[in-house]
Amino acid sequence: MINTIKYLLTGIAFGIIMFKSEAASWFRIVEMFQFDSFHMYGIIGSALAVGVIGIQLIKRNKVKSFSGEEIIIPPKAKGWKNYLFGGTIFGLGWGLAGACPGPIFTLIGAGFLPVIVVLASAIAGTFVYGMLRPKLPH
Amino acid sequence: MLEAILNPWPWYVSGPLIAAVMFFLILSGRNFGMSGNLRTLCAAIGGNKACDFFKFDWKAQRWNLVFSIGAIVGGYIAITFLSTDVSVDISENTIQWLQQYGFNDGGSAYLPEQLFSMEALSNPKSLILIAVGGFLVGFGSRFAGGCTSGHAISGLSDLQLPSLIAVIGFFAGGLLMVHFIYPLLFA
Numbered sequence: 001m002i003n004t005i006k007y008l009l010t011g012i013a014f015g016i017i018m019f020k021s022e023a024a025s026w027f028r029i030v031e032m033f034q035f036d037s038f039h040m041y042g043i044i045g046s047a048l049a050v051g052v053i054g055i056q057l058i059k060r061n062k063v064k065s066f067s068g069e070e071i072i073i074p075p076k077a078k079g080w081k082n083y084l085f086g087g088t089i090f091g092l093g094w095g096l097a098g099a100c101p102g103p104i105f106t107l108i109g110a111g112f113l114p115v116i117v118v119l120a121s122a123i124a125g126t127f128v129y130g131m132l133r134p135k136l137p138h
Numbered sequence: 139m140l141e142a143i144l145n146p147w148p149w150y151v152s153g154p155l156i157a158a159v160m161f162f163l164i165l166s167g168r169n170f171g172m173s174g175n176l177r178t179l180c181a182a183i184g185g186n187k188a189c190d191f192f193k194f195d196w197k198a199q200r201w202n203l204v205f206s207i208g209a210i211v212g213g214y215i216a217i218t219f220l221s222t223d224v225s226v227d228i229s230e231n232t233i234q235w236l237q238q239y240g241f242n243d244g245g246s247a248y249l250p251e252q253l254f255s256m257e258a259l260s261n262p263k264s265l266i267l268i269a270v271g272g273f274l275v276g277f278g279s280r281f282a283g284g285c286t287s288g289h290a291i292s293g294l295s296d297l298q299l300p301s302l303i304a305v306i307g308f309f310a311g312g313l314l315m316v317h318f319i320y321p322l323l324f325a
Contacts, residue, residue, distance in 0.1 A: 015212015043153045048157075052297065067167065075296075088314075090275060091309060092312070108213065122279075
């Protein structure tokens with residue numbers, strides 16, 4: 001129960017950040033791909049600057065989790081095909097729908113109900129991937 | 139202070155806050171990745187009967203579903219209580235570039251009316267475009283093993299080469315869409 005509340009509150013914080021940063025705005029995504037503003041690059045870049053330093057600190061100091069366990073950040077599987085092909089397909093969708101999975105949830109909450117179509121089709125896309133997976137290059 | 143909260147948040151506040159969310163999840167023994175929820179939802183609605191990819195203990199991912207419910211609630215709170223004007227102040231260049239494709243609300247809205255208003259839902263073309271966009275997001279993120287949160291933020295923060303390849307793909311796809319496919323779709 002406590003955990004549920006914890007993740008709910010973290011999710012609420014995340015949703016507020018996505019909306020208020022305008023990372024959930026289709027216009028910001030198009031502007032990013034037009035290289036017309038530093039805004040989105042600043043968001044991703046500053047998140048990464050803090051992220052890289054923090055993860056190094058966690059690893060070097062062997063920081064324990066809140067519950068005292070060892071923190072394991074599993075490395076991604078090796079390879080390149082699925083990352084490059086899948087990434088490009090994702091990018092095509094990101095450029096068209098103007099929303100990645102996080103903002104999809106946030107926009108629905110903000111009352112942009114047509115985004116429910118985007119969520120439903122993203123679930124469908126995930127399902128089709130699952131079905132085709134054995135035939136795809138990885 | 140109140141003014142600063144009600145206005146759009148600058149990148150140098152938003153970016154570190156996103157990293158803070160990631161750290162909170164890592165320190166909770168979890169990981170930051172939104173597209174994983176799409177797979178969990180597939181499994182939860184019966185996909186585990188359709189193929190092996192959805193046969194996993196999806197209930198172990200319940201915390202992430204709760205997190206995404208939070209992301210929905212956060213969107214509601216942000217637009218209802220934490221915003222006065224939601225128009226997004228994009229650059230003049232982008233505003234003008236969009237006008238040639240019939241998007242006339244650049245700079246004065248959060249999302250383009252042409253694609254995301256209730257009226258747009260009854261326009262077959264708009265409906266198909268956002269559905270195709272969503273489909274590619276879902277298919278591509280699972281094929282790549284993650285989306286912006288899992289690869290561009292978490293994976294790159296951990297200096298993972300696969301995430302760098304995925305992020306290069308994200309941008310290749312986005313640039314291709316906006317520069318070469320928009321002219322075909324919206325001309």
